[in-house]
Amino acid sequence: MTMRDEDPTRPVPEGRDDGPTRPLRKGPDAPTRRFSTAVRGALADTRPLRTPAYRRLWTAGIVTVVGAQLTVVAVPTQIYLLTGSSAYVGLTGIFGLVPLVFFGLWGGAIADAVDRRVLLLLTGAGIAAMSLVLWVTAATGVGGVWLVLCLFAVQTAFLAVNQPTRSAVIPRLLPAEQLPAANALNMTVVQAGAVAGPLLAGVLIPVIGLPTLYLLDAVALLATLWATWRLPPVPPAAPEGRRQRAGLQEIVDGFRYLALHKVLLVSFLIDIVAMGFGMPRVVFPEMAERTFGDPRGGGIALGLLFAAIPIGMVAAGLFSGWLHRVSRQGVAVTVAICIWGAGVALFGLTHSLWLAVLFLAVAGAGDLVSSVYRSSMLQTVATDEMRGRMQGVFIVVVAGGPRIADLWHGPAAAGFGPGTAATVGGVAVIVAALAVVARYPQFWRYRGATA
Template sequence: MLRGALADTRPLSTISYRRLWLAGVITVIGAQLSVVAVPTQIYEITGSSAYVGLTGLFGLVPLIVFGLWGGAIADVMDRRILLLLTGAGIAATSLTLWVVAASGVGGVWLILSLFSVQSALLAINQPTRNAVIPRLLPAEQLPAANALNMTVFQLGAVVGPLLAGVLIPVVGLPTLYLLDAIALMATLWATWRLPSVPPQRTAGVRQRAGFREVVAGFRYVALHKVLLVSFLIDVIAMGFGMPRVVFPELSEKVFGDPPGGGLALGLLFAAIPVGMVIGGLFSGWLHRIRRQGVAVTVAICVWGLGIALFGLANSLWLAVLMLALAGAGDLVSSVFRSSMLQTVATDEMRGRMQGVFVVVVAGGPRLADMWHGAAATGLGAGVAATAGGIAVIVGAVVVVTRFPDFWRYVGPIESKARP
């Protein structure tokens, strides 16, 4: 019984996917070192949180622009080559950041510019990588593959910042960028070993990657209700429910942290990724779920319930437990929504669909940041979080009621029993 509950590892029997996944274990942790290093370096230079806040702007704008455009590019050229080019570019920007940090040459605007370039490259790389996976694996293994990918990503979100905190006093902040660049070599090697992944062209149709093709992607979403709702329901979940902006206030005023943060703040930020990691480790049962629309709706409601109860918690450990519950719900939702994109969308549209997915995933939490901050000031941080969680549940029910095709959506049938 325990074996059946553990993560479904069948995708790892496909050597191309296994190489990418194993390389991702290293690369994701390395990427988190730079995630910590950039704001820390900017604060060291300026002593201003306002400058640190500019990383949001310099990261979000290229993510939106190049996430959408990058998805269109991924639909017209060999995706293996695109992964190699963008991966090499990401490594080069990390090396440049290392040189800047180690030499002290340049200032905050150079760092922000390099960060922006790296965000643009990541915005092209990520949808391309996700669009490659359906070409490597059978459709019925996609939920398992997405669960494995997300488990690694969330594990990196926990381990990477902790490792950065340990390494900075020992090797210095600039070395974090160098370690990130070295870690990227693993993924470049795995990508180099991939087979060619050219686009599956429609006869007689000339393929481009311009504004018209990006617009065609949005039109495609509007015509496919399952895809449309998968995006809408994620915007609802993250836009209403992500409470991270109230963590500092709650950690100090409710859970007893000293000014500036302490153990409670770290636990609150780690709780959702930890819940996702645990959910991923025990995701073996997901491959048996065919009613994927039902699964996503229930998982989103679990996310909303966890956030609502978190806002009511007066105990730190209860708050952490509720956030972890929410994270487990988010893991299930993310697995099936990613699988829907990879299954419902045709190969010639997968890059653009993954680009929209990247923008939605990045934009939702930033919407939550804006309204949670204002609501916390007027109503209190806990009330704001609880209201957001309730809004998630109500919004999900309304959207699925409006688009019942999503509720009825059934995923691919297993071709054979799991060994």
């Protein structure tokens, strides 16, 4: 039977268009059906939630990320209250970066050598304990800015081990073709919490006081600890008969592996460019008060500025169903990072709060697309034996880039103004990202698996 002789009533495989013989195109309600199908295809892919272990982690994260964002707002706001200086707030960069680099790299090696479930439990408990100590110090007034910075550094060390371990668990729970969807779901929840958390913090600080935010964070972490407890064992995937270690040699081996895989290397470099030049969060407390009229100590403008980037990421995540159909992932990452840089640059130029929120939200949408594809590249290209170490490098880059931005945004804001610092950083993102991709064209040509 030829194609011309086929039965027109036979279902046509998805993705194939046989023109006027396609039954779904007939009838007065066909445009409505096509619109409905297009909308469903654009919405987030929820197939990973059919896996119980992943679903529990994802659901617990809805509660936990809100609490975590309360601390994200509380630490720089407390430091600004103690000192009145964005330069001191910028010190969170060095106090966060040093433990992040050391424990992120070492934590990735540990994640390749021990049961990842046990490691998640230990580090999650450590993060909660530090939030409790920060609550005690803030509530009692014991110590000063240096104590807050030191406690922040210890909490960052626990986080630096926890995050690569968590990311390395996901490919053991889901098939490879579902990883982009899972990453989009994860980031959507994280950023939804990053929207709700700062807004909630802006409302709660005048009502219950800044110290209580730390306590709420510690309580919220119980949800993730419960979900982690319910995970199956996730033992190391070392070759049979070989016991994996977590020493300096294993960390060095991870860097050698990274140097041989240029797609992974560039995915890290381009994110350092995006965050190291472009993340303007250090200037938020000063701009909220001096540009947008917040009262001293924070208010709704502060909450909106911290929430704006996550708002854009959530919006992009809710309509991320198309992401798994894109094969030119290197191109997608490059374009997305340029959108991030443009949004940050425009944010620095405006004196309207609502335009500032809009520009930061556009930047956030670009950041979500970039993050989804870079995470999927790592989880696909790296073998399970190396995945913990690669995730360790990943968390150092993802969290370390903003710390680098903190270091220079603070002094730049003090010297030239917060808006100028943000705009210069956004423009630098675009220029440097294009330069990196031009140097390594294989990243631009990279194609990922599609569902």
